[in-house]
Amino acid sequence: MRITTAATAGLAGLLVLTACGSGGGDKGSAGPVSLRMTIWTGNADHLKLLDSIADEYLKTHKDVASIKFDTLPIENYTTTLTTQMAGGNAPDLAWILENSAPDFVGSGALAPLETLVKPEELAPSTTKLWQKDGKLYAYPFSTSPFGVFVNEDLLKQAGQEPPKAGWTWQEAVEKAAAVSARTGKAGLVVRDFDYKGWDNLATVWGGWGAEAWSEDGRSCGFAKPEMVEAMTFLHKAIFEDKALPAPGATADFFAGEAAMTITQISRASLLKDGAFDWDLVPLPAGPKGAYSVIGQAGIGVVKKSPNAAQAAGFLSFMTDPGNSARLAQYFPPPRTPLLTAEGLAKSNPLLKPEQLQQVVIDGIAKGRVKPSHSGQAELAQAVRAGLDQLWQPGADVAGTLAGVCTAVQPLLAK
Amino acid sequence: MALGLRAAARTAREGRTGWWTATRRDHLVGYLFVAPQVAGSLLFVFLPLALVLWYSLHEWNVLADTFGFVGADNYRHLLADPNVPKVLTATALFSAGLVVVNLSLALLLAVLLSQRLRGTVVFRTLFFSPVVVSLVAWTIVWGFLLQRDGGVNALLQAVGVEGPNWLRTGPTAMASVIAVQVVKNVGLNMVLFLAALQGVPKELYEAATLDGAGAWTRFARITLPMISPTVLLTSIITVAGSLQVFAQIAVLTQGGPGTSTTVLVYYLYQQAFQFHHFGYGATLSALLFVIVLALTVLQWRLRRRWVFLES
Amino acid sequence: MSRKTLLYGVLCVLCVPFVFPTWWMVTSSLKPVSEILAFPPSLLPARPMLDAYRQVFELQPFATQYWNSLYIAAVVTLGTLAVSAPAGYAFARLRFRGSNALFLMILVGLLIPSEVTIVPLFRIFHTAGLTDTHWPLILVPVLGAPSVLATFIMRQFFLTLPKELDEAAAVDGLGRAAAFWRIGLPLARPAVGAVSIFTFLHSWNLFLEPIVFLSTPERFTLPQALTQFVDAYGGPMWNVQLAAASLTALPVLVVFVLAQKQFVEGLAHTGLKG
Structure with a gap:
């Protein structure tokens, strides 16, 4: 890191230096x-695996002295x-959440990835979010479909049959309501929603064919009839059927506190203690039939990094077919040759092949990524x-959703 | 440090004649003593503030790495932003609520503890203890306790009251954030009030009692004026704290429900750091700075009017 | 019911919100996660276990982080005293041109939230090559806005000392600086105590700044470390977080209880007169 001469510069010099939005940045060195x-x-x-990949890279690449993984x-x-x-301290590589993907990709903060190994292997549904003008700006190294984890013990206690692939939302709510009525535990938990992370509700309204905004991101979808129908169903399931825990109640499925939870399959590792019998099934079908939703994370090279070339080199190594297979034990890979039930079963010993096939492989193939948009935050x-008003008994669903659109439309139009 | 001071003292003693008068000497020592603080303020308060004002005249997109001069655009946006009136209302509500509740509770506790009772030291320690608990830990814990099925409602249920969903409805969310902050810090003000109360001469009360003054009259006519300097000190500290409330909002409500607990600091944090509008965030900082400046001047004026014992 | 019983009753009820959270934090750190989330909450763990405490040290370099917080807070406290005691003395007892204006000027810092200045400060320190070091966490509190409160308290205290002290010092041939060092400062012990507590706690609790300035786990401070105890997918590990939180709070609480007489009385003597 090059220490600039600011220490000797006067106040005025410092002001100019620091006021300059683009900042000096470090110069690449030989x-x-x-x-x-x-x-x-x-x-x-995770860190151990990343470090071991980095160590291998350092052995063969003398132009890189060290690779550090910074946990934020x-x-x-x-x-x-x-x-x-x-502040002018951009990293060389950054792991990016799907909800900020359009911001990072669209703004030009990332450098296009042109040296990836076998890019043709990447499943098209996984790269859509990370592309602009035909170029890929981040490697979708974790593509994790949503499924429903089921606590079979709790369902049995409530006298309910465990769900099977092809089940419906109607059944899901009935089972969940029965569990909460008979056992006092929670029925169905949309994990990480907690009445704030509303983008996780895409796993519900997808069954009604609803979406937060149109494909082109220009018009608000909250006031559309299918969304009103989906949210009316959800509202009733929460406040009348008591199938989902009400706002302010916490129930952790993985601690045995809920019968079912909708979450990404990568959370299966939280079940390794084996405190109860469980299953993993695809999302229930809604009135519009079956659907699936995926969450993603990508890794990109920060364009303003002075070491962008070396960073891109390491990223290509880290995500080549061999290392992708190693990463697959924690992060479902985007590479189609790895997306076989047998292949994934090796690195995901907790999941059975048919679970992997139904939820992961089929999910990645036809899944829609959770809603994201530039200016997502x-x-x-x-x-x-806007949705806060909805989470009370007796709320006016259609009115609230119309209000959401009034607030959101100007932002979408930007 | 010690050496420097001795040297300064020696020069001060040696040069007492001619141009080097006692007044000039005092001036010099004064400037030397405040120099680090003043220089620090210039470097770490006023330079950053100047930079913030400079940023506020720009559209600065961190991700796109663009920084362009836009003149007063951000200020026009400030006037047109429909959220700003709501945010200012929430800020005023929070600060006023916090100051009133904090100061009255602190005074109440101090009065209770200044009664001659055994074990007041134990109570004093207990009331003070949240002050030393880490703020982040404290808010995380309260986040749990204030959930619908949390500890607070369990306690209320034990006495037969059905508690509300504290953090999920507008008025109770604001009240909760205020309460959490008050419980965390009221011990500090309580201790300051306790000391002030001990400093009020007993004879004043005796004389007033002879004149037939009731308990309330004695409190309003003697206690309050006598401890008014402490009221000023505590209100300055508390107002300052109230404008800086951040971790509590971030952990407990994230500004919701709706925008009911989005205070100015939180809003500017959202705009700058979450929505990447650094230029507009800087504009909101400038607004906050103006408010702060007005309050400082106001408190300084009030001191002359209102405080009984100012030397 | 006698007045005394009533008073005790009121005090006991008022105590609950002050004591319960700490109690809950410590006892919950000994519970498994499912019991932490259960309703109604249990007062004592059914089967206390120290598992979470072991994990605290396994998952993070927690001892190093503890040391970081401790030494930074100590340095900041000493540095703040060195800056604020002379400044407070000068503002209270020395007459020099512009002293009121200067005082009002630094008072502005008292009311500036750190969110306002964090970006320019970050750029300043980055330009100086000092990000991911402890310097910003030391220099800004010692010289910047946080030390203003210390100067303010010092000033309030020095205002209470009688004028005659200065006259006596002058008779003894002591200059102003020597009068501060030999007479003012020794008398200011309560104010020094109060400032030390304020400053130490402020530094100990700093949250936003470490997150922004530091990026290496070995350099993290405690409040920052608290947020790092998450499972593989970012979900908080409640029992480990609470164990870590207890570890950060308990030693300070114990020190406080042992030394509370000095703490509280030191604090008390500063606010006496305005």
């Missing part, structure tokens, strides 16, 4: 460089990352504030 990648996992196993807290991940960028905040 010697080996140090790479920094921001990630949000602090999990020791997930709560404020994007915020901290952009603060570092604003501001949109998300506006939608959350």
Whole structure:
């Protein structure tokens, strides 16, 4: 890191230096460089795997001196990352959540990835979000479909049959309501929703064919009839059927506190203690039939990094078919040759082949990514504030949703 | 440090004649003593503030890495932003609520603890203890306790009251955020009031009692004026704290429900750091700075009017 | 019911919100996650276990982070005293041109939230090559806005010392600086105590700044470390977080209980006169 001469500059000089929005930035140097990648996992196993991949790379690449993985807290991940960028301390590589993908891809913050190994293997549904003008700007290294984890013990206690693929939302709510009425535990939990993370509700309204906004991102979908129908169903399931825990109640499926939870399949590792019998089934079908939803994370090379070339080199190595297979034990890969039930079963010992086939492989093939849009954070905040009124007994569903659109439409039109 | 001071003292003693008068010497020592603080303020308060004002004249997109001069655009946006009136109302509500509840509770606790009772030290310690608990830990814990099925409602249920869903409805969310902040910090003000109460001469009360003054009259006519300097000190600290409330909002309500607990600091954090509008965030900072400046001047004026014992 | 019983009753009820959260934090750190989330909450863990405490040290370099927080807070406290004691003394007892204006000027810092200045500060420190070091966490509190409160308290205290002290010092041939060092400062022990507590706690609790400035886990401070205890998918590990939170709170609480007489009385003597 080159220390600039600011220390000797007077106040005025400092002012100009620091006022300049683009910042000086470090100059690329001839010697080996140090790479920094921001990630949000602090999990020791994940870090061990990443470090071992980095170590192998360092052995064969003398132009890179070290590779550091910086864990930023997930709560404020994007915020901290952009603060570092604003301060002129951008990382060389960044792990990016799907909800900020349009911002990062659209703004030109990332460099196009042109040296990936066998890019033709990537499933088209996984790269859609990360492309602009035919170029890929981030590698979708984790493509994790949503499924329903089921606590079979709790369902049995409530006298309910465990669900099977092809089940419907009607059945899901009936089973969940029965569990909450008979056992006092929660029925169905949409994980990470907690009446704030509304984008997770895409796993519900997808069954009604509803969407937060149109494909081109220009018009609001909350006031459309299919959305009103889906939300009316959900509202009734929460406040009348008591099938979902009410606002302010916490129930952790993985601690045995809920009969069913909708979440990404990668959470299966939380079940390794085996405290109860469980299953994983696809999302229930809605009036519009079956559907699936995926959540994603990508890794991109930050364009303003002086070491962008080396960073791209490492990213290509880290995501080549061999290393993708290793990463697959934690993060479902986007590469089609790896997306076979047998292949995934090896790295996901907790899941049975038919679970992997139904939820993961079919899910990735036809899944829709959770809603995202440029300016996502501001949109998300506006939608959350608008939806707050909905989460009370007796709320006016259609009226509230119309209000959400009034608040959101100007932001979509930007 | 010690050496520097001795040297300063020596020069001060040696040069006492001619141009080097006692007044000039005092001036010099004064400037030397405040120099680090003043320089620090210039470098770490006023330079950043100037930069913030400079940023506020720009459209700064961190992701796209663009920084362009837009003149007063951000300020026009400020006037047109439909959220700003709501945010200012929430800020005023929060600050006023916090100051009133905090100061009255602190005074109440101090009066209770200044009664001659055994075990007041134990109570004093208990009331003060949240002050030393880490703020982040404290808010995380309260986030749990204030859930619909949390500890607070369990306690209420034990006495037969059905508690509301604290953090999910507008008025109770604001009240909860205020309460969490008050419980965390009221111990500090309580201790300051306790000391002030001990400093009120007993003879004043005796004389007033002889004149037939009731308990309330004695409190309003003697206690309050006598401790008014402490009221000023605590209100300054509390107002300052109230404008800086951040972790509590971020952990407990994220500004909701709706925008009911979105105070100015939180809103500017959202705009700058979450929505990437650094230029507009800087504009909101400028607004906050103006409010702060007005409050500082106001409190400084009030001090002369209202405080009984100012030296 | 006697007045005394009534008073005790009122005090006990008022105590609940002050004591319960800490109690809940500590006892919950000994429970498994399912019991933490159960309703109604249990007062004591059914089967206390120290599992979470072991994980605290396994998942993060927690001892190092503890040391970081501790030494930074200590340095900040000493530095703040060195800056604020002379400044407070000068503002209270020395006459020099512009002292009121200067005082009003630094008072502005007292009311500036750190969110306002964090971006320019970050750029300043980045330009100086000091990000991902502890310097910003030391320099800004010692010289910037946070030390203003310390100067304010010091000033309020020095205002209460009688004028005669200065006259006596002058008779003894002491200059202003020597009068501060030999007379003012020794008398200011309560104010020094109060400022130390304020400053130490402020530094100990700093949250936004470490998150923004630091990126290496070995350099993290405690509040920042608290948010790092998450499972593989970003879900918080409640019992581990609460264990870590207890570990950060308990030692300070114990020190406080042992030394509370000095703490509280030190604090008390500063606000006496305005």
